[in-house]
């Protein structure tokens with residue numbers, strides 16, 4: 001039987017789980033994600049790493065960071081270190097998360113605001129299972145993320161969570177269609193299935209014209225739109241967005257937020273947005289504030305901007321290209337290096353977009369184009385990687401792209 005989170009559209013009954021865990025995740029108002037008494041003490045994390053490697057320093061907190069070992073009964077205290085002969089004296093220090101409890105309802109949108117360093121990103125990462133908190137629990141559809149093994153959490157993230165960060169989340173070597181397809185391939189779809197679905201999402205968001213573009217050939221707003229398509233194409237239960245408009249101007253930021261909220265609304269996904277921008281927070285139905293690792297809840301907003309956004313169809317960012325006589329030719333009639341028109345792209349199999357993307361590159365760029373395994377691995381191994389460590393191996397990289405028409409059709413872009 002698949003884990004409960006793999007079938008979010010069905011009623012979930014978990015034997016032996018608390019009554020709260022047994023619910024239909026799609027029913028509005030039902031809690032889909034909740035944290036209870038979360039503590040994140042990075043000093044304890046560092047101390048644990050030191051003690052595991054035999055170094056001296058601050059002694060680790062017993063039980064901290066162990067899977068399934070929240071501090072039952074005894075509240076976590078940042079000064080409650082065990083002393084050892086080699087340990088530095090324990091000193092009080094700030095907790096990045098200081099006993100934070102939070103609940104997110106299915107389909108709800110919440111903005112997390114607060115000053116720099118107050119713990120917003122730490123909260124987002126703990127809720128998404130990217131980091132394991134020092135103590136406390138995070139439950140997604142009744143399943144305790146803090147008790148899961150890393151591989152289980154990675155699988156859950158890939159199947160149930162979408163991520164939009166401020167920047168840097170797209171792989172620079174891949175055209176947009178393949179960037180969007182990547183999480184789908186990690187989820188088990190073939191290259192053709194994944195790119196076909198990616199193209200549908202590009203179409204849906206009015207971004208078809210970007211299919212063959214690589215991140216370096218896009219504006220910041222276009223990259224964020226592709227990142228949104230990538231986050232939503234798995235139809236996640238929750239979208240985590242960390243400063244999604246932080247690198248954009250106000251107008252573009254508003255457009256990007258409109259697209260994000262509408263796409264999430266259409267999927268029935270709940271959204272958590274970390275932001276400093278009150279305009280961005282205004283798109284959410286609820287706002288909470290972090291301050292020194294503590295969370296304060298605010299009243300629900302009167303106007304639900306996600307519903308407003310959903311009521312207005314997203315406009316394509318560029319007008320559709322006028323058909324021309326060349327546009328009506330089949331793709332096979334194109335000269336070798338000719339770029340396909342939008343109309344031609346629409347009539348060709350989706351996965352050919354990658355092939356044509358490469359053919360569009362000037363010859364001198366094509367010959368120097370080599371995806372960097374090192375760069376790919378660094379990105380995927382990052383703590384911010386939603387895709388997890390499995391995506392970091394050269395074996396994965398090779399298998400993910402071995403059937404790529406970029407490599408097959410041109411012999412270029414292969415991994416080395």
Ligand SMILES: Nc1ncnc2c1ncn2[C@@H]1O[C@H](COP(=O)(O)OP(=O)(O)OP(=O)(O)O)[C@@H](O)[C@H]1O
Nearest residue numbers: 042043096114115116117118119120121122123290
């Ligand atoms: N990996 C880490 N190791 C040690 N301390 C960390 C780590 N990540 C964050 N911190 C600390 O935890 C606290 C909260 O950081 P966090 O990034 O969650 O804040 P934030 O509210 O998101 O800040 P900003 O708005 O500037 O992004 C800060 O004091 C920060 O220095």
